[in-house]
Amino acid sequence: GAVVSQHPSRVICKSGTSVKIECRSLDFQATTMFWYRQFPKQSLMLMATSNEGSKATYEQGVEKDKFLINHASLTLSTLTVTSAHPEDSSFYICSALPRDRRTDTQYFGPGTRLTVL
């Protein structure tokens, strides 16, 4: 099956620091990856769509300068939370769409729990 990994699975940082989260498609290439945020007991909210080799498309209300997305290869996308604050504490989940379109569905990673102190 299609496997997506995220690293780290959990991170705790001090307010004002930057945190990088990696999303990797392990057994397929993905031209498109998505980044979601999920607050406790709430649903997943799309933050941005990342296309390999081009700039990410951000959803309304998501600060692109705060949430930097880089999709440098067909198997890796990174999300960097810059100058993190406690209100950025959340569960961040990525998903990937296979390049070969073996299916039309996105495959989700296991998520990264960010806690900003």
Next chain:
Amino acid sequence: QKEVEQDPGPLSVPEGAIVSLNCTYSNSAFQYFMWYRQYSRKGPELLMYTYSSGNKEDGRFTAQVDKSSKYISLFIRDSQPSDSATYLCAMSKGSASKIIFGSGTRLSIRP
């Protein structure tokens, strides 16, 4: 009005019962309909994927889509304690389009 509405629950049923979960939506452009299961502190896992209207069955799970009513359902037969999780409905306009999620229904199966 949210694009996708889902009762957050919680829903508690005894083991072996049939579970019915559902969502309504407002955007008639949605063509792809999914159900995901999410365990606590984990990423969502795709359970069912349906294109347009109709029924789809996979083991104990049956998904139904009624586009005329803008209503989708997930049925779980012979429910097990291991089915206890949050179930998220989701939909999109195209296969590569962004997915809009419901708020999720927390389900608990009592042994």
